[in-house]
Amino acid sequence: MGRGAWAGRYIPRYVAMKDRLKALELLRASASARADGEPSTPTSVIVSASSKGNGTASAGKKKKGADGGTPSTPASVVSTPGTSRGTGGKGRKGKGRARFAEFWPREVVREGLTAGHLHEGKIKVNPHRRQEAYVSLEGVPHDVKIDGYDAQNRVIDGDTVVFAIDPMNDWPALEDKTPRRKRRGGGGGGGGAAPESPVFHAEAGAGGGLGEDDAEGGEGDAYWKKVDAEDDYGDDDLDLEDASDDDDIVAGVTRMAVDGSLYDSAGPIKPPSIATLAAAARRGGVDGTALRPTGRVVAVSEVSPRRESIVGYVGFAEDEDAKRLKGGESKGKGKEKEKEKDNKYPDNIPALRLYPTDPKLPWMIVDMSPTYLPDAIAAVARENDGAGLRGMLVSARVSKWSTSYVWPHCQLRESLGMAGELETETAALIAENNILGLEDFTDTALGCLPEVPPKESGETWEVPESERAVRRDFTGVRVASIDPPTARDLDDALHAEMRPDGTLVVGVHIADVSHFIPADSALDEEARRRATSTYLVQRVMPMLPRLLCEDLCSLNPGVERLTFSVEWEMAPDGQIISEWFGRGIIKSCAKLDYGVAQRVIEARDEGRTGVDELMEAANDRSGPVKVGPEDGGPGSWDPGAVAETIGLLNTAARAMRKRRFDGGAIRLDQSKVSFEIDPDTGNPCGAGAYVMRESNSLVEEWMLMANNTVATFIADAFPDRAMLRCHPEPNERKMGELERFSREQGIDIDASSSRALHLSLRRLKEQSQDAYEVAQLMATLPMQLAKYFCTGSQEEHTWGHYALAMDRYTHFTSPIRRYPDVVVHRLLAAALDAGFRGRGNLAPDAKGRKQPKRADVAAAAEKFGIPKPEKLQAIAEHCNERKLAAKNCQDGSMHAYLCAFLRASPQCVSGIVRAVGKKFLCVFVPAYGMEIRVQLDGARHVRVTQEDSRGAGDAPVSVTIEWASNADAGTIAAATDGSEAKSKADRKKAMRDTRGVRGRFLNSTEEEEEAIQGFVDDGGLPAPARELPATIRPVQRVCLLLGARFHERSKPEVTALILIKNPLWTGV
DSSP states (O other): OOHHHHHHHTOOBOOOTTHHHHHHHHHHHHHHHHHTTOOOOOEEEEOOTTSSSOSSOOOOOOOOOTTSSOOSSOOOEEOOTTOSSSOOTTOSTTSOSOSSOOOOBHHHHHHHHHHTSEEEEEEEEOSSOTTEEEEOOTTOSSOEEEESHHHHTSOOTTOEEEEEEOOGGGOOBTTOOOOGGGGTTOOSTTSSOOOOOSBOOOOOOOSOBSSOOOOSTTOSOOOOBOOOTTSOOOOTTOOOOOSOSSOOOOSOEEEEEETTEEEETTEEEOOOOHHHHHHHHHHOSGGGOOBOOEEEEEEEEEOOGGGGOEEEEEEEHHHHHHHHHHTTOOHHHHHHHHHHTTOOBGGGBOOEEEEESSTTSOOEEEOOSTTTSOHHHHHHHHGGGGGGGTTEEEEEEEEEOOTTOSSOEEEEEEEEEETTSHHHHHHHHHHHTTOOOGGGOOHHHHTTSOOOOOGGGTOOOOOOHHHHTTSEEOTTSOOEEEEOTTOOOOOEEEEEEEOTTSOEEEEEEEEOGGGTSOTTSHHHHHHHHHOBOEEOSSOEEOSSOHHIIIIISSOOTTSEEEEEEEEEEEOTTOOEEEEEEEEEEEEOOEEEEHHHHHHHHHHHHTTOOSHHHHHHHHHOTTSSOEEOOOOSOTTSOOHHHHHHHHHHHHHHHHHHHHHHHHTTOOOOOOOOEEEEEOTTTOOEEEEEEOOOOHHHHHHHHHHHHHHHHHHHHHHHHOTTSOEEEEBOOOOHHHHHHHHHHHHHTTOOOOOSSHHHHHHHHHHHHHHOHHHHHHHHHHHHTTOOOOEEEEGGGSOGGGOOBTTTTBSOOOOOSOTTTBHHHHHHHHHHHHHHHHTOOOTTOOOOOTTSOOSOOHHHHHHHHHHTTOOOHHHHHHHHHHHHHHHHHHHHHHHHHHHHHHHHHHHHSOEEEEEEEEEOOSSEEEEEETTTTEEEEEEOTTOTTEEEEEEOOSSTTOOOOEEEEEEOOOOOHHHHHHHHOOSTTSOHHHHHHHHHHTTTSSSSBTTOOHHHHHHHHHHHHTTOOSSOOBOSSEEEOTTOEEEEEEEEEOOSSSOOEEEEEEOBBOTTOOOO
């Protein structure tokens, strides 16, 4: 079945109940016509409720093909608003026929979702091939591919879309990378996609579509034309030629869309179940091969926040048109473009276009009206023919995307500065991810802060007496915090002591942020809107005002602070005997950092006390360790007691960690880059991978324990509206790639369960560090994102956390920087207020029940401002989105600083090859914890050949790089000889021919040769350079020179040159 026919089957219109009989009559008449010899090619009819007498499609003549015959793939029979035929006039407001289909009406979408013909999910665009996008469908092992711009239908990366899935016999093989346009004529069932019609007619919507409705009055019909990857996708007035001025009218209609459901002559068609779709995706192809589900977008149910925060470069549209004309565009179109150059906007500024830095976003048409064009940008565009626009980063928002435009329209907001500067790149990241800073707190929110004595008074905030009366006093317990050396918002602290009977008592104390933020106050709304703090390399964008996050809520040493605490009685190995939850007051005796805690751990492992290490750190007044007064009190600073506390905590943490991994948990270490910053310039002068120590794991283990026990507690108390955090199982297809990779490389990896995978990786680490690094990297790829959710919105069997192997998990331990933790604190307070108690502290009533009365639970939820399930789920989804935005911003900040460092100081590094191919190598660089693509395609003087695996769908086995150049010693001499024997033209040609072979390494520049020589002089290269011919396989080491480029129209990029010895080099 052709895709044109498919499109007709799945493009419904709302049809009144009385029209169903007409629809069924038409279908049965069509079936009868086929029996009498009419064509049996499957197609469909779409009936519009507003057709005024055209409720069913009228018969018509078939359109002749170019050879006088009938088209092999007929289009759909349609009736559209206001016309008796499929397509009317020139399209929308004189702009030509519509490029895209209108979104389906809300009523039809609701019916389709309810019936199961339609599905909903968040769309993810492929940054390397923007015409490819994917949507996850729960229960189906492979993401649904939305292939082509027409199928994406004007969506932006991150939109929540409603989509229809193609018939399963149209799905291509999973490993088929062929673009849809090139798959025409292939069969279904795994041997490639079904035949595809070049064009098809689709009905324009009558308004009421979901999401952003940019229908211009609703008039005209949508002519849905293909825009493929190979098309010149770049002009808002791109002339997409029509196949015909008339409609294809075809007898033999087999299916009809009515009220969001499908009908044939027998009645309603039942959609395939998720189980059926999953089975087809796994083994529905030829010989049981896996298939790739495909589909197309029919509506947008929720627009992505990214539409409001676009970052990119501005250029004149006519400049891009000139480039295209130079590339061979038709003369007719060229004349049209020349005419457009005379069309000036206000202030004599030519039309502008926005080029987003994110490759997942399309180019955009700039709204040139004076209302929306910022004065500062307009001024730059007027001066020197707009030369100042080159390299300028701007922020913008998507204003609309009409069906008659290939490109969306946008409104510029402000200039962010010139690209290539760290401040500009940071501003771009903040704008792109819509991150709010300290200066953005509203006056209303700041008005909710408690009054504190002015600094000049010398007085400090004190715990109110009313709080002392209702909280447990921990000030007599020796409590300390362990954090990164630069931390200023200290939201957790620990204590531990061993009782004479051998019972270990451990307390985790968390800043009681909820005390300072009343539910639904202006400050609470501001914190909820931000949802998380964002940590950049040189800047923090906090969730809370500085008074709270660095002072009143921060568990600083030597001052009393309010906490929400968890205390356990347990065996020395961390087995819980009883638990206590409640509000408390602490007075931390020390702020330690991970470095000093690690030194204490190592000292105690060697039989020493660790006191010397603590004293040395405490005496360094300029260091990160800060201690409270040593007044001899039970909770005051005592290095011996603190060292003992660290030892007790670490002994139990080791046993707990082993038990957790034995129970199925998995740890996939992902390195982060740390920087040394020049204090004078603020630029990075050093970079390296951040090293995780056992002290990090110590704190992590106790935070995991606290989060797990609190999650269990609040989920038992509020099974329908607790905020938890789940982690779904890995992506099945990508996990299969890991298993295939390990099989090809002879590596023993068992990915059947999280525990098996963890044990496999641990064994591999002992056998081969390089193989372990690559396998661990590949093991991270299938992992899905953990997410917050309301327990009332998901089935209980989906509440678990895959990586941690926990049935219940939440975030409780960082309320200063995460809003979900604030919600969890309120849930915990409400559960305690209702009468719930921790394990070992429950007092059953006379009937043996441990649960408080339902009325008490509801009253407590109301008292502490716990949202209803629907609202809580919306908060959870917002927090998920903001957490991802913060992560993108943080990662982008590290990437920008790494690029700035590598641009100033290129680095020779050793990399481990993960995958090979003719075009590029994928190489993991342990020094920076990153993977980079090393480009081979287009490299001068060499030829690259690829050895493929014998297995279908397996990755290439190796690539071989061989010498393939006409350059020789003579041409090099001609290029470098300064004598007058050669003409200028000959020398110029020789210089061009020998570019890349005049240095020690192939395709290196003079600057790169100088950087490499510096490493050679300092002790040698970190890995041997390759010699030609060079055969490269996965899990082999290569030597790379890393640099960086700051592009004009894209984000900063790390570059990599593989070091291959130049066979023509004769120097020393």
